[in-house]
Amino acid sequence: MMAKLIGKRITRNEDPRLLTGQALFVDDVELPGMLHAAFLRSEYAHAKLKGIDLSAALERPGVVAAFTAEDMGDDWAPGPPLVIPPPTIEDVEFYTRTQVPLVKDKVRHAGEPLAIVIADSRYIAEDALDDIVVDLEPLDVVTNIERALEPDSPLVHDDLESNLAAHLVQEKGDYAAIRESADKVIKRRIVIERGIAGAMENRGIVASWDNKQQQLTVWDTTQSPIPIRNGLASMFGLSEHQVRVIAPFVGGGFGPKIMMFYPEEVLLTWSTLKMGKPIKWIEDRRENFYATTQERGQIHDVELALTNDGRILGMRDDFLHDTGAYDPYGLTIPLNTQCHALGPYDIPNFSSDLKVVFTNKTLTTPVRGAGRPQGVFVIERMLDIAAKELGIDRAEIRKRNYLPRDVFPYDNLIIDQAFSSFVIDSGDYLPAMEKALKLIDYEKFTQEEQPKLREEGRRVGIGVVSFIETTGVGPYEGARVTIESSGKVNTATGVGTQGQGHFTTFAQIVAEQLGVDVRDVHLVTGDTAQFHWGTGTFASRGAVVAANAVNAAASIVRGKVLKLASELLDTPEEELELEDGVVRVADIPTQFISLGDLAQRSNPLRGAVEPGTEPGLEATAYFGPKYGATAFGTHAMIVEVDPETMMVEIKRYIVVEDCGTVLNPLIVEGQLHGGVALGIGNSFYEKLVFDDNGQLLNASFADYLIPTAAEIPTIEIAHQVTPSPLNPLGSKGVGEAGAIPVPALFAQAVENALGVDGLEILESPLSPQRLFELFHGEEKDA
Amino acid sequence: MKPAPFEYIAPTTVEEALGHLAEYGYDAKILAGGQSLIPMMNFRLAQPSVLVDLNKLAELSFIRSEKDGELRIGAMTRHFQVERDDLVAEHAPLIHEAMPKIATPQIRSRGTFGGSIAHADPAAELTTICVALDGRFRCQSARGERWVPAQDFFLGMFTSVLEPDEMLVEIAIPPMAPRTGWALEEAARRAHDFALVGVGAVVTLDAKDCCERARLVFFSVGDGPVEAVKATEMLIGKEVSPDLIRAAAEAVTDELDPSADIHASVQYRLHLARVLARRALEKAFARAAAPGTQAA
Structure with missing residues (x-):
């Protein structure tokens, strides 16, 4: 197939809607009788919760309800881990401690939610926060990851012996031995601080339980609507088909919106199920600084062993990673750091001792880069220092150490974030x-x-x-492609969209396969009622995993189109071409049938569908890569x-x-x-x-x-x-x-x-x- | 981030506005462009019970010059109007030069000249510039009106001589003497940020190319505009040289007492003050000496 559309600079299908304010964001959702929620958050980073008195808040006119952890009864439970701790790495220590919906016993970071207030408006809900009386006994705080590992440090989780959340060592070759024979060993300490993702749109949720339809609908700024749906269903004992999660247009994801479950996702759903009224919560910017996950925050002790001509013999990178108060996201970030510290270079001997540390800070989960910038910072800085000390040009020392082009696929012999071997394709x-x-x-x-x-x-x-x-990375994504009787093409995929241009790139792929105008491909993303298999938008995977699923589905539909057209036009498939929304006999421009007509013919109103065939020009397909590109x-x-x-x-x-x-x-x-x-x-x-x-x-x-x-x-x-x-x-x-x-x-x-x-x-x-x-x-x- | 409940009044005349201020006093806050007050209310740092909105007072939005060349700017004139005004560019080039450095175009389209001054933020450019240019402020209340020189107006962080029932209605900037040069130098993290340190310089040369008058007024280094009086005294009556400028700039440190925050230590702020003072004086003296320097 000659690429006509893939690779073209096509302006975005979604932009007219976005630029004229016609796109739906969570805060645009308005439902009859909708209530508004605000959260009371702890001002202390570490404190024992001794009591909360909601009575004054409940008396305020306009306040409908207010709840604490106690009110949740048996529904209160720490969140399930988002990423299951690694099974494939030997001798790994990992202590799972996940976030809670509302604080019950003690506060572990500033901004942790203590209570939810639900009122006629957000204004009243915020007024009522001031009415709540909280009895918090402040405890000693630990924020520094080195301090957190000292024996006398305050403990973030009292049931653990220390603030060590995880410990693992990855080894490749024999660093200790090669260090002895190296011409030069450079040793440095590197500190990387913490920041936010800072999406333009903060998080937001509208949850609505319809008692007559027995249907829960949740609009959520999540990057992974399908896992949210599955998780909410299991958490609240509903069938997955009773739960519809919609991630509409989202003003930036950057990683923190893949985190689940945020306390607010649990609380809004729990509250609407209890009250039978739709409830909206829109995170404000101040909340975002405390309640949305953050990243970076590592301290590295690094050694680079080299020959005098600048060839890397080995690297040791022992580092601490700050996970904040909880660790639902497992080891994704620091494993990325380890892999990317190897970079594009041939580093035959590698040793990395990783300690993940709990602190009294907001939890960390991937933010655009997800541990990779830290790894790159470490190796690139060390190479700069090596270049200076060995008197080699900075560009030259890199060239001398690149993996050569004929070595791929290259197995780095350590484990990556997917807990499989880190192979560069x-x-x-x-x-x-x-x-x-x-x-x-x-x-x-x-x-x-x-x-x-x-x-x-x-x-x-x-x-x-x-x-x-x-x-x-995998596991997989899916897509369903349907040619409608108008000749336009509907495409549905499960990944959410936060500005990546999916409405255009996926449309280009479909249009390429089916010979239609890119503007005639209509895409639905992030609505579990439209497509409910898949995981989400993260790890730079949309254009790899989802796009290839779209391509696979469109390719099957192309096959169906050719088969039907071949019968109707009485021409072998090889002599047909798809262009301008029609199937045409090559070289005979007058002999063609439109995709719309084909779609109608494929969905007969009379007669029967032949055994072994399906109505419609539609296909669903999945793609799961063997490993990441x-x-x-x-x-x-x-x-x-x-x-x-x-x-x-x-x-x-x-x-x-x-x-x-x-x-x-x-x-x-x-x-x-x-x-x-x-x-x-x-x-x-x-x-x-x-x-x-x-x-x-x-x-x-x-x-x-x-x-x-x-x-x-x-x-x-x-x-x-x-x-x-x-x-x-x-x-x-x-x-x-x-x-x-x-x-x-x-x-x-x-x-x-x-x-x-x-x-x-x-x-x-x-x-x-x-x-x-x-x-x-x-x-x-x- | 929603404000606490408040009552909202939008008078249509100055007289009416002053009546409300007289009635509510300390309970009222004046809303001009809202670029500082509204965020403070949303953070609930400010919780006025009454908001008196001046945005319907068209009479307070003007730029004109008096017969003697004095520039008059109405308190509700928007920053972007001042920024693009020819009269301001001609009569008060220092203000003209400063306007694009104030926040962002979005903020300048809404923020007001008088609002910025009345807010008395020690990091604001306009407060400092008005002091450096010997500006005067017309303050009105139901009790009457008074003119206050800029250098007597600011009492401290976010505080001025304005009484609770009083509002700033007009700013007057006198014409510049012949052979006067000006400069505004600041160091800010991002283009639109409040400066870590900033300084306005206004200098006048006499017929013999000696310094006749010099003002060096800093912002972001204290509770309000801070003038380095002793440092500029070193310049008066002297022939201006790079060494003299350097010496005066080095001396400013003795008159400044900045505080530290997460963006800059005291040491770094003092260092910046010396650097920026030198650059401002160099530029201002060069402008004063340039042929054709205006006689307003």
């Missing part, structure tokens, strides 16, 4: 690096421009960083640091991305733009600051800094295409790629710009304040 790293160096004119900049600028007193630096991104690329940037104010300006930004087959360059580039912007936030702006009491000091957009359009440079993008052999489309994910290498790149470029001997950047994010300390020293201005 395909790759071709060197050309991506060469392309980036050429686009940024690395040679000329470092040899000519930079020395000249330096003489003028200007601190301008360059960075270049490689990365891989594991994407498109691994994308990769190189980013490069030029920055200028004002050595007096320590403000940083990004002057150029280059992305060379290889995500296999590009379904739609416009959409891929949009993903990269957004990813890089998030990465710039992670590099220089976004850091959650907790005080010793576990209080967040910057829980608003006034003090938690998200870069705006003014801070984001023009991003120059080049594509390289190394198709994945694991799926028919050859696609790889790109949802997180943009964000992954940026902190490592930014640190390298800023360090290079400052150009001070011995000044190493071993932390992320940076800030002007921190650069001031590093560059001007603490004492100079005392």
Whole structure:
């Protein structure tokens, strides 16, 4: 099949609706008699709950109900784990402690919900929060992951011996032995702080129990509506078909919206089942800073063993990972970190001791990047330091260590986030690096421009960083493709959509198979009444797993179309072509039948459907990859640091991305733009600051800094295409790629710009304040 | 993030508005552009029982110049109107230069010139600039009106001399003397953020190219606009040189007492103050010395 639509820069099918305000978001849902919920949240990060008095709140006019954990009776239970702890890794220690719907005994992080108030309006519900009297006895707080492992640390979970949530060691080769024979061993400590996802739309839920229909409908900003449906059904003893979960348009997912179950999802459903009235809760921005999951937050002790000519012999990466107060998401993040610390490089010996730690902070679950940026930061920074110490160019040391193109599929001999062997399906790293160096004119900049600028007193630096991104993991997704009697095509898939452009890329695939206009493919995502098999949108898997399911279903429908048309037109299938919404006999343009007519003929009103056949031009198909497809690329940037104010300006930004087959360059580039912007936030702006009491000091957009359009440079993008052999489309994910290498790149470029001997950047994010300390020293201005 | 209950009044004349302020006093809050007050109410940090909305007072939205060249700006004039006004660009180039640095275009389309001043945020550009330009504020109440010089207006963080029944209605900016140069320098995390430190400089050269007058007023380093008086005194009557500017800029530290927050330590703020003071003075003196520097 000649690609006519796949790979084309097609503007998005969904944009007219989004841009004219016609798209449904959860907060747009208005139901008759709908009530509004607000949550009372703990101001303490760690406290014993001794009592809650709701009586004054219940007396306030307009308040309909209010509940505590006690009111839930037997329905109160800690959430089931979202990711089952790893069975396949030997000697793994893992202590499952999952979040609770409402606090019963003690508060484990600030913002944990203590009570729900349901009222005629959100205003009244919030007024009533002030009426509630809570008796909390504050306990000692632990926020620092190193402190949390000390024997005398306060315990987040009293029934555990320590705050250790998990411990595992991964080994490849024999690091200890190779370390002894290495020419050079470099040892550093790297600290990566915590941030938020900061989606434009916060979370929101509308839950509605219809007693006469015995039907529960939940509109939820979730990234995984089907598991939410299945979980709610099992939690509340309903048939799965009595529960419909709709994830409508969602203003950004970025990971935290895959977390389940959030306390609010349980509470809204429980309350509507109890009260028989629809209830809405929309998370406000302040709540989002405490109640929606966060990420990053690791401390690494790293060693890199090398030969004098810069060949990596081995790496040891022992690190602590902050899971916050609970660990429902298992080891996904730190396993990603371990895998991505190996990067695109040939590292024959690897040893990594991972400890996951409970703290009195909001829990961490994947945020765009999901542990990968930390791994990339670690290996890339270590390579930069090695390059400096061995007197090798930064780009050159990377080139010397890339896995060669003929080695794939390459088994890294450690376990990945899916608890299977970390195999890289395909790759071709060197050309991506060469392309980036050429686009940024690395040679000329470092040899000519930079020395000249330096003489003028200007601190301008360059960075270049490689990365891989594991994407498109299983288990599977599905899709149903139906040609309607209008000739238009309906496509339904279970994944939710949070801005990825599914309405366009999936339509392109269907249109390619069926020869229809992309605008005539209507897509439904994230509605369990339309499609109820699958898991969700995460791990950069939509364009791999769901897209290939769509392709498979459309291909079956194509077969049905050809078969029926062949009979009706009395022409062999090979002589038929699908184009412009008709099936045509090749070379005889007047002999054709439209898809609409075929659809009608396939659904006869009289006669019988032949045994062994089905009515309609419809097919449902599934796709589950053997393992994930691994994308990769190189980013490069030029920055200028004002050595007096320590403000940083990004002057150029280059992305060379290889995500296999590009379904739609416009959409891929949009993903990269957004990813890089998030990465710039992670590099220089976004850091959650907790005080010793576990209080967040910057829980608003006034003090938690998200870069705006003014801070984001023009991003120059080049594509390289190394198709994945694991799926028919050859696609790889790109949802997180943009964000992954940026902190490592930014640190390298800023360090290079400052150009001070011995000044190493071993932390992320940076800030002007921190650069001031590093560059001007603490004492100079005392 | 919903405000506590409040009563809402939207008067259509200044007189009516002043009547409400006289009646409700401390219980009332004035709503101008709402860019600070509304977030504070949504956080329930401000819980006024009465909100007096001035947005229907068209009479307070104007920009004009008096015969003597004094610029008059009505308190309810939106930032974007000031930003795009030719009269302001001509008579008060420092204000013109500062406007794009105030927050975002979205905020400037709604926020008001007078609201920003009356709010007395120590991180705001306009409070400082009005002090540096020797501005005056017309404050009205049902009891009468008074003009208050900008440098006497600010009492502390979010506090001014305005009485509970009084409101700021008009700002006056005197014409600049010939051979006057200006500059505004600030260091902010993001383009639209409040500055970590900012400084406005206004300097005048005499016929012999010596410094006749100099004002150096900082924001984000104290409870309100902070003038470095002693540092600028070092410049008066002297021939201006890079060394002199540097020395004056170094001296500002003695007159500033900034506090630390999560974005900047005291040390870093003092360092920025010296750097920005030097840059502002250099730019202002260069402008003052440039041929054709306006005689307003």
